[in-house]
Amino acid sequence: MKTIAACVEELLVAQPFLEEALSRNIINYSALAEELSKPVSDMLRKPVKTGAIMMALRRYNPPKDLGSSPRLKRVIKSLGDITVRSNLSDFTFQNSNTLIESHSKILGQINLNANVFYAFTRGILESNIIVSSSQKQHVLEHFKNEKQKGVKENLSAISISLPENNSKVTGLYYQIFKRLAWEGIALYEVVSTTNEFTVLVEDDLVDKAFSVIKKLKQ
Incomplete structure (x- = not known):
């Protein structure tokens, strides 16, 4: 059975721009939780509180060095x-x-x-x-x-x-x-x-x- 955290991760991975912004701490967690409320609820087929989604967002660990690794910068x-x-x-x-x-x-x-x-x-x-x-x-x-x-x-x-x-x-x-x-x-x-x-x-x-x-x- 899917968890809220798994649903949030699936949605973020499908939107790399959003995932990168999250990794750079330039996302409003509350606003993003509201935005993800419906798709997460649809995935779980039950209402999900935005507070639970916000908690999953704060615990999510995006890939490190999304565009900021020294090696990538040197190559670019x-x-x-x-x-x-x-x-x-x-x-x-x-x-x-x-x-x-x-x-x-x-x-x-x-x-x-x-x-x-x-x-x-x-x-x-x-x-x-x-x-x-x-x-x-x-x-x-x-x-x-x-x-x-x-x-x-x-x-x-x-x-x-x-x-x-x-x-x-x-x-x-x-x-x-x-x-x-x-x-x-x-x-x-x-x-x-x-x-x-x-x-x-x-x-x-x-x-x-x-x-x-x-x-x-x-």
């Missing part, structure tokens, strides 16, 4: 070059037995132009191609026998060089996503390699997104 300050590429298109195709063959054709085409931006990701059911919009007709031609599920144009990519061993640092991506979310910047696509991280946003958000990411290092 050592983020590398930030590169912006605009005028991009994002194509989504359903996976098929011939998709790789179609992919090889477009690779042969863009290999002749070193200035073309290109990224390919393959999921379980579908694949995405992010490419300079100048190559749109080539993509449509080489993938004409594939099932296209969607296309989005007027996109920009912001790529960030990450320091080595970044994968061993907890919370790096969280800090990037958090800052972008706080500024109301929606990410259309995310692509990453071991030491490079790219976010795709709509053109009208690229200046704001670039500014947010640049300030991470300050």
